[in-house]
Amino acid sequence: MAKRDDRPMEFNFARRGGGRLLSNDLSMTTELSAAELSRFARGAALPPALRKGLEEKGFFSGRLDFARLLPRHFAALLADWKGPRVHIVAVTADCDHACLYCGASSGSGGSHMTRATAKKTLNFIFSTGAPELVIEFQGGEPLRNFGVVQYMIGEAKRLAARGGQSLHFSMVSNLAGLTAEKLAYLAANKVTLCTSLDGPAAIHDSGRKYSGGSSHAAAVRGIALVQKLAAAGELEPLNAICTVTKYSLSQPKAIVDEFLKRGIKRVQLGPLEPIGRAARAGLAVTPEEFLAFYAEALEYMLRLNRRGVAVYEKGALMFLKQMVGGERPRYQNLDLLYRLAYGPDGSVYGSDEARLLAAGGNEFFRLGSVEDSFCRLASSPLGRTLILSCFPRLTQPRCARCPHSAWCRVSPVYNHAAQGGFWGDMMTNGRCRVFMGVSDLLLAKLKEPAARKMLEGWAEGYQ
Ligand code: SF4
Numbered sequence: 001m002a003k004r005d006d007r008p009m010e011f012n013f014a015r016r017g018g019g020r021l022l023s024n025d026l027s028m029t030t031e032l033s034a035a036e037l038s039r040f041a042r043g044a045a046l047p048p049a050l051r052k053g054l055e056e057k058g059f060f061s062g063r064l065d066f067a068r069l070l071p072r073h074f075a076a077l078l079a080d081w082k083g084p085r086v087h088i089v090a091v092t093a094d095c096d097h098a099c100l101y102c103g104a105s106s107g108s109g110g111s112h113m114t115r116a117t118a119k120k121t122l123n124f125i126f127s128t129g130a131p132e133l134v135i136e137f138q139g140g141e142p143l144r145n146f147g148v149v150q151y152m153i154g155e156a157k158r159l160a161a162r163g164g165q166s167l168h169f170s171m172v173s174n175l176a177g178l179t180a181e182k183l184a185y186l187a188a189n190k191v192t193l194c195t196s197l198d199g200p201a202a203i204h205d206s207g208r209k210y211s212g213g214s215s216h217a218a219a220v221r222g223i224a225l226v227q228k229l230a231a232a233g234e235l236e237p238l239n240a241i242c243t244v245t246k247y248s249l250s251q252p253k254a255i256v257d258e259f260l261k262r263g264i265k266r267v268q269l270g271p272l273e274p275i276g277r278a279a280r281a282g283l284a285v286t287p288e289e290f291l292a293f294y295a296e297a298l299e300y301m302l303r304l305n306r307r308g309v310a311v312y313e314k315g316a317l318m319f320l321k322q323m324v325g326g327e328r329p330r331y332q333n334l335d336l337l338y339r340l341a342y343g344p345d346g347s348v349y350g351s352d353e354a355r356l357l358a359a360g361g362n363e364f365f366r367l368g369s370v371e372d373s374f375c376r377l378a379s380s381p382l383g384r385t386l387i388l389s390c391f392p393r394l395t396q397p398r399c400a401r402c403p404h405s406a407w408c409r410v411s412p413v414y415n416h417a418a419q420g421g422f423w424g425d426m427m428t429n430g431r432c433r434v435f436m437g438v439s440d441l442l443l444a445k446l447k448e449p450a451a452r453k454m455l456e457g458w459a460e461g462y463q
Pocket residue numbers: 392396398399400402403404405406408409410426431432433435436
């Protein structure tokens with residue numbers, strides 16, 4: 001019979017290659033061979049180094065270092081929560097593009113947020129309680145309602161000076177309407193910019209339709225303006241996102257090269273999600289297609305790293321921060337708890353995906369309006385259910401037994417859009433397959449010494 005101290009804590013496990021991946025309630029993970037797992041589960045003797053490693057990660061119920069492990073446990077349960085940090089404000093539904101897979105279903109002639117609604121939105125944001133606030137301007141194309149962006153920045157600074165919150169601004173823009181004057185204003189107010197870059201012109205322009213000509217040419221011109229200021233230290237480096245569609249699948253290297261050609265070393269690759277116009281575009285890729293594309297892109301980035309070229313993938317970085325850095329999961333993405341989104345009319349949503357779904361006509365996830373109180377919206381039936389959904393290990397049958405749940409996030413909006421229900425079915429869920437596939441790929445790469453060195457460098461060197 002197992003000694004009392006050697007009994008295992010409750011853990012999840014799954015077969016991975018020849019081994020077994022384990023995780024526990026402290027979001028700690030480890031890999032064992034089948035024979036090691038058998039001995040561990042029975043409480044049989046283990047080699048000292050293995051036993052020590054498992055003990056340090058809290059896998060023995062009688063050998064828990066409470067002083068060291070409890071803060072992590074409470075952090076996993078969001079005990080230090082103080083309010084939603086990220087606030088995504090769609091200042092307009094108007095856009096100079098009509099991309100085939102626009103999540104916001106935007107196009108020419110969409111409505112702008114008014115100053116009166118912008119003021120109420122800011123009052124709502126500052127009433128939510130978070131000591132650090134990130135306000136991200138989106139659309140439509142936010143540069144097309146720049147007066148309201150300027151108004152919100154000035155007013156938010158005034159409110160933060162009064163309330164003591166720290167404040168950071170960002171903007172997601174296609175950059176086609178970026179002028180030197182607008183950029184100078186954004187730089188003076190330290191607004192971080194993010195754009196879409198789907199690859200070289202042939203790929204980018206296939207899906208992104210711009211009334212002024214080539215979307216790629218417009219983006220490249222804007223990127224060059226931003227990067228010039230960034231090189232002079234007047235602005236943070238630009239972020240860019242590649243939406244992976246059928247057009248991208250055969251071109252992972254060309255896409256990575258395009259980022260590097262534009263001076264962007266942070267590559268972000270995400271599959272097209274079935275929200276907004278994208279749901280009808282017929283350009284979505286399957287999880288298996290995305291994972292094959294992603295594996296090739298990752299391998300190429302690691303090869304470039306070995307040749308001394310600095311480049312990394314943002315999604316992988318988030319996993320690696322937890323896998324090798326032991327950092328807590330990325331709570332910034334949790335619906336309602338860590339982020340909120342606002343429509344041009346002052347509607348409030350628990351996530352940007354929910355806002356995008358509503359822009360396409362489906363208001364299922366609309367929480368209310370900025371004229372309501374945050375407490376009332378968060379305690380509404382939808383608000384409480386969104387909060388529950390932030391804990392998949394406690395609320396999703398498959399996640400409750402899944403070792404990947406330590407670093408995973410389930411999106412009710414994706415579930416609703418792709419599977420027709422709030423909770424979805426993780427056995428057939430495309431996002432789940434992508435999360436599992438990417439984390440399995442990274443765990444496999446971490447076993448290769450040369451790749452591990454590079455990936456550890458990502459976790460240590462980038463934010
Ligand atoms: S969504 Fe999928 S990969 Fe993530 S924890 Fe749940 S079952 Fe695991």
